[in-house]
Amino acid sequence: MLIWLLLTWAALAGELRVHMLDVGQGDAILIEAPGDKRVLIDAGTGKSGVSDLLKKRGIDSLNLVVATHPHADHIGGMAAVLKTFDVGMYVDNGMTHTTMTYSRTMQALEKRGVNYRAAVVGRTFNVGDEAKLTILHPRQTPLKGTRSDLNSNSVVLRLVHGRVCFLFTGDAEDPTERDLMNRGLKQCDVLKVAHHGSEHSTSDSFLRAVQPQVALISAGSGNRYGHPDPHALRRLEHAGVAIHRTDQRGTITVTSNGKTFSVTADGEAPRNQEASAEATALKPDDAKPAPTPSMAANPVNINTATTAQLDGLPGIGPSKAAAIVGYREQNGPFKTCSDLTAVYGIGAKTVAGLADRCITEDIQ
Numbered sequence: 001m002l003i004w005l006l007l008t009w010a011a012l013a014g015e016l017r018v019h020m021l022d023v024g025q026g027d028a029i030l031i032e033a034p035g036d037k038r039v040l041i042d043a044g045t046g047k048s049g050v051s052d053l054l055k056k057r058g059i060d061s062l063n064l065v066v067a068t069h070p071h072a073d074h075i076g077g078m079a080a081v082l083k084t085f086d087v088g089m090y091v092d093n094g095m096t097h098t099t100m101t102y103s104r105t106m107q108a109l110e111k112r113g114v115n116y117r118a119a120v121v122g123r124t125f126n127v128g129d130e131a132k133l134t135i136l137h138p139r140q141t142p143l144k145g146t147r148s149d150l151n152s153n154s155v156v157l158r159l160v161h162g163r164v165c166f167l168f169t170g171d172a173e174d175p176t177e178r179d180l181m182n183r184g185l186k187q188c189d190v191l192k193v194a195h196h197g198s199e200h201s202t203s204d205s206f207l208r209a210v211q212p213q214v215a216l217i218s219a220g221s222g223n224r225y226g227h228p229d230p231h232a233l234r235r236l237e238h239a240g241v242a243i244h245r246t247d248q249r250g251t252i253t254v255t256s257n258g259k260t261f262s263v264t265a266d267g268e269a270p271r272n273q274e275a276s277a278e279a280t281a282l283k284p285d286d287a288k289p290a291p292t293p294s295m296a297a298n299p300v301n302i303n304t305a306t307t308a309q310l311d312g313l314p315g316i317g318p319s320k321a322a323a324i325v326g327y328r329e330q331n332g333p334f335k336t337c338s339d340l341t342a343v344y345g346i347g348a349k350t351v352a353g354l355a356d357r358c359i360t361e362d363i364q
């Protein structure tokens, strides 16, 4: 029965693709999710031509754009992206920078009237009907006094598509990794290696917490920083992680069907991987009697869901569903799923049980 459910669920689910674009020494990641939703995380350097790379892939609009932090190898191409494409929403880490690149980005944002949000931990976005993107970092009080506060406060995101999980880390460094682990970082299958594989990130303990199967590294061939660092590579190898590098293979694409995923580089055959056993155990939800298989994986937006939809969530019965709707009508939308604890009758345990189902925002 369980196998049938899983097979049916996988057949009904669409494919999600994550492209780590070959932008040389920088980051630019395009997510194409079922339901024709597109997210861009970072935009490479000004010279990397991200807008052209996106146009070549037939992209004409982006539902969500995230700037992990305001360094030029991440937002260098951002002003051009904002001028070229219709962008539904723009999220950054809320930190300003003194460079022309940063000012140009903010000017483009204002000129195009793009909906702007500073990252809030726990804010979750529905990316189409099947994928959910959650902000894990930075916290409201940013990390201070680190080797690079801009890097350490990179926006960190977790993308979940069925049983397949992706972790995007920007240029996060050791202090970020420790902060994430202190807050209970979960296992995740595909790791976007932080800071181009620098020595200051990807610690052994972080790898033990995340247990990734695949690591994606974006670095420019022969770059002057020596990225990726040999020690970071060794740590990944010791942890048994398959490493894929843009400086060696060009643009790398991970394709997920919600159950398994494969990794390809431009022009190469796919390498299949199963999602991990731990992630497998999460779905479908065995605790509930026979929901339709595709629905079992779908997140629910607590700001727009009906009482009937909320009632279907684990740990939420009809009275709690009504209390959520009542609270929302009185106090406005929930910023994060943790805010549900403000609703009478809902505690931290219930909220924890909703972790993989609750979202607070649909991207348009």
Ligand SMILES: [Zn+2]
Binding pocket: 026, 027, 071, 073, 074, 171, 195, 196
């Ligand atoms: Zn960088």
